[in-house]
Amino acid sequence: SYELTQPPSVSVSPGQTATITCSGDALAKQYVSWYQQKPGQAPVLVMYKDTERPSGIPERFSGSSSGTTVSLTVSGVQAEDEADYYCQSADTIGTPVVFGGGTKLTVL
Amino acid sequence: QVPPVQSGPEVKKPGSSVKLSCKASGGTLSDYVVAWVRQAPGQGLEWMGGIIPLYGSTSYAQNFQDRVTITADESTATSYLDLTSLTSDDTAVYYCARGVALMAATSVWYFDLWGPGTLVTVAS
Numbered sequence: 001s002y003e004l005t006q007p008p009s010v011s012v013s014p015g016q017t018a019t020i021t022c023s024g025d026a027l028a029k030q031y032v033s034w035y036q037q038k039p040g041q042a043p044v045l046v047m048y049k050d051t052e053r054p055s056g057i058p059e060r061f062s063g064s065s066s067g068t069t070v071s072l073t074v075s076g077v078q079a080e081d082e083a084d085y086y087c088q089s090a091d092t093i094g095t096p097v098v099f100g101g102g103t104k105l106t107v108l
Numbered sequence: 109q110v111p112p113v114q115s116g117p118e119v120k121k122p123g124s125s126v127k128l129s130c131k132a133s134g135g136t137l138s139d140y141v142v143a144w145v146r147q148a149p150g151q152g153l154e155w156m157g158g159i160i161p162l163y164g165s166t167s168y169a170q171n172f173q174d175r176v177t178i179t180a181d182e183s184t185a186t187s188y189l190d191l192t193s194l195t196s197d198d199t200a201v202y203y204c205a206r207g208v209a210l211m212a213a214t215s216v217w218y219f220d221l222w223g224p225g226t227l228v229t230v231a232s
Contacts, residue, residue, distance in 0.1 A: 001170060030212045030213055030216050031210055031218070043145075043153065043205075043219075048208075088218065090213075090215065095167070095169070095170075096141075096158070096209065097145075099145075099153045099155060100152075101152050102152040
């Protein structure tokens with residue numbers, strides 16, 4: 001089955017830039033969304049269509065895409081950004097939803 | 109935007125079934141897709157399947173195709189997840205999520221509104 005690969009963890013100090021990657025064979029042809037999930041809470045959409053930021057999501061969140069790797073960047077990381085982040089896309093044979101394994105962002 | 113309202117926690121015996129509900133708050137399901145995603149304790153998000161209520165068409169993850177049925181009742185703006193043959197591995201929080209279907213190489217969904225989740229515990 002199709003897989004999306006994320007690093008298990010990323011650590012940054014407050015004010016620094018965190019970049020979380022998501023790799024998959026189909027990502028050059030499919031859109032990626034990103035979700036933030038804090039402990040005990042439901043996921044929240046923070047990026048869709050690779051680079052589109054939903055209303056209410058701070059401008060320090062941005063997305064980019066290069067070939068089969070898509071990235072979520074958090075500039076000027078704040079303590080409140082500490083959370084699990086999941087990328088999500090689709091395969092090319094009809095499965096409209098595939099999640100990456102998740103990345104734990106730790107703010108040191 | 110108001111999150112969907114999900115049904116309350118469930119405790120089930122192995123081998124039994126569970127039916128969960130997800131009601132859109134003050135809106136309609138017709139303009140969206142609805143997905144069910146679960147999260148076992150300490151684990152990541154796992155897509156189970158979804159429905160496009162306007163057409164009644166469903167899509168299921170391969171891991172659940174034999175055990176899950178997702179339906180939607182547009183008159184009450186409610187989606188249902190029916191999961192059979194429960195085992196302890198099905199202990200998880202089950203989320204419903206409202207989303208949008210995009211077309212790229214094939215259809216790809218994303219979810220802008222999530223319910224709070226329903227805890228299902230399977231234990232003897």
